[in-house]
Amino acid sequence: MTFGQLSRQCLMVAGLFLALPAIADDTGPLAGVPKPRAKANPEFGCVRPEEDMRKHHMQYLLHHRDETLRQGIRTKQFSLAECVNCHITPKPDGQYARFGEKEHFCSSCHTYAAVHIDCFECHRDTPDPEKIQESAMHNPHAGLKLTRKDVAPLSATVGEAR
């Protein structure tokens, strides 16, 4: 075994060890990446499987906003107001976190990823006061806990969304 081969093997083994913590930790794609705060009621699933939402929520929202404003299609599945109603939960002091605070569902990830969003320049960043009770009491997604196999293949929906 030459010195070059040996060092390459050492590197591979070292690489494996380095990768292990990331594989073992299922909180995110990389160890140390913050997980968005839990939604109002963890028993309710999201409107799409979580992994899909993590990757494609921006496309769904973009698609939905144009449909809603320009055509008046007001379905609730990808409505930003409904996201906020469900995902923005009170801080320990009972106040709702604003966008920009680390407890805010959207901020918790967007600050880490350094992705600037303008949604809350205009849209309300806390739940609809009239719907706070409602979203705590019942599932806005009609009792669906969606998994990947319940919904159409990803490619189909994303194709639609673009």
Place this chain on the structure above:
Amino acid sequence: MDKKTNPTDQARRRFFGQVAAVASLTVAPGIILQQVAHARAPELPASDRQRWGILINTNKCAEGCDACVTACQDEFGWGPDSPNEKHSAPNQKAQWIRKVKLTDKQTGHVQTLPLMCQHCEHPPCVDVCPTGASMKRADGIVLVDKHICIGCRYCMMACPYKARSFVHEELHDQKVNAPRGKGTVEACTLCVQRVDAGRQPACVEACPEQAMIFGDLKDPESAISRELRERGGEQIRADLGLNTGIRYQGL
């Protein structure tokens, strides 16, 4: 199947149409069904089979009453009670709907009327918008797509009714139905979120004198069309040929 409607089908349709008409008239004696609920399913887009409009009877509009204006403020969160807009001057603040008072100098006759976006068929604001943010929906409602509005305010210049406002300050705690933000232009939306849900605009609902009739201008049997047919209605600045959706009586 043959795409042409066959004569039997047409006869059947006429028959059912007549049955429905008779049925709707005889629901109960003395009760006239004024308005049929026109709520669309949420997944259906607005269609050009409708054109929404408001007919305002200025003779019924009471001087000193601003119920329509406050209803609009409550619905959309603009106005003096807006907690965020503290620094801008009064003439910079949003004004989605305003009460206008007209005095005849010769006779001293005073009229008041609410003035807001007139929801033109040929809106000048849409013509001048450089980004396509100013737009008209299929059902005739003129809106600003704030997602792509760059705040250039050409539309404000173009509007003959001074119907549009610019937001000068950072806002928070907006109403859920009314996303509003600094650097964008806004105006009356004909309460589009209410209309989509089959309800009436807030101002129409709030008017204590029932001076406003909301409805579909393309439906000859709607209350607004019947009233326009029987008693007429004027457009403000009809000379511009904009064919406004808001009409006035008694001007």
